[in-house]
Amino acid sequence: MRGRTIKVDMLARVEGEGALTVKVRHGAVDDVKLRIFEPPRLFEAFLRGRDFREAGDITARICGICHSAYQMSASHAMEDLCGVNPGPRVRNLRRLISCGEWIESHTLHVYLLHAPDFLGYEDAIRMAKDYGSVVAKGLRLKKAGNLIMSTLLGREVHPVNMRVGGFWRAPSREEVASLEGPLEEALAIARDTVRFTGDLTFPDFEQNYQFVALRSEDEYAINHGRLVSSKGLDIPVSQYEEHFVEEQVPHSTALHSVIKGRGSYFVGPLARFNLNYDKLSPTAQAAAREVGLGVPCLNPFKSIVVRAVETLYACEEALRLVRGYEPPDPPSVEVSPVAGVATGCTEAPRGILYHRYTVDERGVIRNAKIVPPTAQNQRRMEEDLMALVPAYLDEPEEHLTWRCEQAIRNYDPCISCSTHFLQLNLDRK
């Protein structure tokens, strides 16, 4: 049989840009390369020589949609190193912010980036023509997430209010209370979103995944916890680099993350759902059950439903935090520099986001390592494609190409965290 190379040079509907090559020889998948281009570690270089208090603001610019997760991981790392505990009010306010970020990010992905795949539309715009009221509702849900961010942080993108030790200004009770109405509406739309996604048709595809997430006994972990896996790993964040290593691959300047001796792993909503289902609220669990979603869930295409369930949980949790809000006073604790190695890890919408900094006695950052969730899912994405493609080899190439794109979008890859701009080069054989 003639060999085929399927190239998708610009993946639509992921953030940033990426490229995919699948080589088929003699009817079998020979190779899969997901190409993500990145100027090597630009941001890690920018951080050298900067003050430890700037890490959050600088790294937040890596990603336009999960900027707060970067602030969280950086702040936690520095606070841990400096022996500072900002207290429960700051912690709750941060959790509220993370809920807002999850709502924003997941909703954008579900409605505008991924649902079109399942419904057979080329893009959300075409889908909106037939599903106008559904998309309009989805946008209102996203707006609630945006509102949390802008109310609490001063503006939606690259917010200014977070700092090591807490916040520059604690939002007032009135400001936070104003979120209650929009969140109640959002909760109702989130319930509908679970039903909408639960109704979609999913390819019959499962893999033996090694899921990794933060786990806490107190709550569905977002900003605090130990690192656990579905294959028995259970470590503090500070031991991340003893188990998770990055390997350079020739076709991409992004690095492939693996667990030492165990290979690829899977972070993000599906990992969290599988590892922390028992910590979801009864409402969220019931909504999942209602659409036939349970644990273990090993079908990555169902990530879209899991995102909807997490969005529902985030709306509920945000309401709880809004109703119980106590402004931290003072808004921040004082922090003095400490020399050493700072580690922090929080659950960004797409999965665990790890930061490590080496800081000197004056508080100057000497060295930094940032590992975004999408970078950690790289190898797993390629392995999914290797496993998926054989089932569709006899289909028209267009259909196979679309399935590959849909499969990559299961991971909601934030390629802008791992890459910079790519030259568009369409070349189909």
Added chain:
Amino acid sequence: MRVVVIGVGSEGRGDDAAGLIAAMALRRLMGDAEIHTSSGDPTDLMALWEGADAAILVDAAMSGAEPGTVHRFVPTDEPLPAELACRPSTHALGVPQAIELGRALGALPPRLVVYAIEARSMQPEAPLSPQVAEACERAAQQIAAEVRSLTAKRGEAARGRAGADPTRYWPPGR
């Protein structure tokens, strides 16, 4: 006649701030007009132009033209040119996609105008290119003239609240 101007962009990525800079320049020229800034998020844009008779967006573009070129389009008259409509954006969904989404949902203002300032580079931490800085001023002048002409046509003064403190969106000292 209610006219809303929206500067779209991101800081910290070189010329991608062009829309924000143009908005700041506009606030100096037209202190009493409705001038906002946005990251370009579709929900944000639709909320900002809701209820307006006309909206003018200003953003950076990289279509291959000479840096500093100021393009003007009227999406309510005709769809944006193809090379703008599918260019991936530095924002999560670009302004062209936000506009088309608005159109599909029947959520565009009666008149929508887009000014696109051709960027030279959008590298992180890079300063604004000189040609782009000059183009932002030029675009602001053109937009101010267009706003005046739109409001004068109806014989009413431009109404609206002044834009928010510009230093809120562009930290002093940068």
